[in-house]
Amino acid sequence: MGLGKSRQVSAFLRGLFNSNLISKAIIVAPLSVIYQWKPELTKVGLQSKMFTEGNSKIHLTALENVGKEGGIVLTTYETIRDHKQKISDKLGTVDYIFADEGHRIKNEAGKASKALKGIRCDHRIVVTGTPIQNNLMEFYSLMKFCNPTLLGNKEEFKETFLVPIDRGKFKGSTPSARRKAIESSEDLNKLVSPFVLRRSKMTLKDSGRIKANKYEVIVWVKISAHQANLYEALMVDPNPRSRKHGGAFEISKYRWNDKRQEYFTTI
Known part of the structure; x- marks a missing residue:
């Protein structure tokens, strides 16, 4: 990097x-x-x-x-x-x-x-x-x-940080869910910051080694009929492991907006 x-x-x-x-x-x-x-x-x-x-x-x-x-x-x-x-x-x-x-x-x-x-x-x-x-x-x-021992066992971490942070990500989340996500994210940052030495790209930019800026753009796109069928099949899948918190399927569900049937990606 x-x-x-x-x-x-x-x-x-x-x-x-x-x-x-x-x-x-x-x-x-x-x-x-x-x-x-x-x-x-x-x-x-x-x-x-x-x-x-x-x-x-x-x-x-x-x-x-x-x-x-x-x-x-x-x-x-x-x-x-x-x-x-x-x-x-x-x-x-x-x-x-x-x-x-x-x-x-x-x-x-x-x-x-x-x-x-x-x-x-x-x-x-x-x-x-x-x-x-x-x-x-x-x-x-x-x-x-x-x-x-810092973050407890896996279930404790999911309950305290993973689930509330993930629930505040998707577009249709409630204001209370978004507030909880921010609070959990800040709590996690405070907990791990004494053990993380972070150097960002801003360090290189300030030193003159990086000249150009980086931009992230969120683009909303209409999903295809095939993608919609896959999503519906996932939601009725009897296997709970397919929808566990933290998994790729779970994150896809959180980022899904059922009313508008849209999906976003970052480029």
């Missing part, structure tokens, strides 16, 4: 290592970006502490050395998912885990998310430019990874 997240993490790690506050850290990232971390860590003088992911005997020996002597493990979500036990056994307890492109663990029931949680660690940090891609349950999963 160009906000300097990897450089900020690298500088943070340099300070921790140089102050002898930590000895072992893991940076997990998608394969497509994992090698972008090497130049950033090298710039801050941590090149001697890096170990790149792998499953050969050479890599496992190097991993064992990190477990004994300390260092930074660069690995991917797929490697963590497939070899979590080996990595955990070789490293023991690590000081920090950084989950780059953290939306990859937005599903807490996913194998990669479960594997990452299974590694013994003192501190966890999610690094992402898109903490919410589809719904608030994704944000809940990321926060639970970092701070498991």
